[in-house]
Amino acid sequence: MDVLVVGGGVIGLLSAMQLAVTGKVVGLVEAREAGRESSWAGGGIVSPLYPWRYSPAVTALAHWSQDFYPRLAEQLLAQTQIDPEVYVTGLYWLDLDDDADALAWAKREGRALRSVDMAAVQRAVPALAAGFGRALQMADVANVRNPRLVKALRAALQQMPNVTVHEQCAVSGFILDGGRITGVQTAQGDMQADQVVLAAGAWSGELMKTLGIELPVVPVKGQMILYKCAEDFLPAMVLANGRYAIPRRDGHILIGSTLEHAAFDKTTTEEALLSLKASAVELLPALADAEVVGHWAGLRPGSPEGIPYIGPVPGHEGLWLNCGHYRNGLVLAPASCQLLADLMLGREPIVDPAPYAPTGRLGLAG
Template structure:
């Protein structure tokens, strides 16, 4: 049986592992801290790019495939683990958006059920919104996934497989390279051997490739979030205004996000972000003024040019693969991205054209 090591225990690493296991491949997953506790846990879980019409075809293809697959994935995980990832198709509303014509033209070209709605529809759909919104874009089939539950379900499913090994608190230090071919990873004072290695280390992926002489333009971009506890159904749909959003969970919790901060690998929360997110929360939903947030946290997104991920084998170093650089859309693009890399590794016919994501065409060299 073929053996593969995956570096990184977020959504990309875990879902890649599941796809490989289902292809009959043994997997060892190395995680520097605890699996599923970085950006995959911290994000909002909207199963759509925030502004899908701004992205090129490579991101749109991955997003469309993943959106269609998420309900099936959630149901399978629920049946297998008893943990419901809570994929909720509650719809998304873009309020008073200046790009309505561009968005509607994109929707028509992609056969997306996005439409313009007026103020009467806005307040029938989301009565708790602040007054004054006149027009919006609305797509009723867009969903969000409760990403901490998704990660918990994935890890439970993986750990039940006899061909899967999870090694946490194990920073991967270096690749084992023999004769120009990758044969494993050293980390935590141990050596792990396998035919192939997949780097799915999120914001840390760029550093990994840098040690090998490649310029992978993936940088950490911090995002901070705020959480409120409301009654179930208080916010019936997701709403987005001027880059900030509110996301309802089935139990009534409401997420407000998020910041975009270029602060390196600093994942601490700040009082400045607390005030900014609080202001956004009240601007959208003034009813939240009666309560204080019950949580605030931060995660590091893997920022990349145009948000197009790197998926495929690294040129010039046989056995080294990438699934990294998804920026703000990691949860959105994960099912398609992980299916693609597993198809390529296992030799199956790819479900998605791999060419736009191929590292061989996009990696630079460090002089």
């Protein structure tokens, strides 16, 4: 193989695709089932929850991805007949503490965020609870149906003759040859490749420890619940007090999410269920009479400031990182994977790669 991608979430799947379309022979290895971890569990808002609170490094990737997502969805639908459902609903932020910062950020970045009269919000979203005093809106924010997105990416890779996907195949370590990474060790035997991309989400830090490298990517559990309502129940995404409601086209409503440091435990809890149901009713009172049709947990790849690691690992030729996206893996995936491919192929990068480079950030000499 030219490239072996470790991790079958949206970052790994899209990394494999971006490299395979250039003719590279690509393998992808996933410990469980591709796309069923954090990528499946998330909400799919195609924006950081509070974009103005992030560094310019996150903003740069988010802007590129937001503009690219509709094209990606069209491409995947045409190729696989699976619709990722990029659904432009807009997003309302309610009763923020930092409205002024948000509006200043939007003006600086040229993003269409504006203050909206609450009476207009109530007319636009009749199901919204009364009592909120202020609102900001970004009308062009979409959400993507992330389980369908990863299913479409998986199907697209299956159609490519130069791609092989290995599922239920856990990676236990890397193969070193004179300081160069030449493959990985797995439960099904060694796999060799000219280049290895680590895109294992919350598990990336554990795998880097096998090389004696401390990569500060740790699991952060998030629990969500799902309701089924009428298709026109919620026409826009709403966010207040750190919790959000996301409508799907068919009337499903996602409510999320918790932030828990619980190592690799994905157990759902009654405490989180009650908390999420309370948040749901605070936002949308009619949900008090609706049945929860789903409750699950996923593990985000937590990282400092939520800035992903994208680029080569110094001192370990052949090893590349694309991990540590924290709460924004789905948001940042298209840009992150394009940037990785640019760097690996020696192309002009879409954004300045310096903020994401493992060199320096991991205390390793370049």
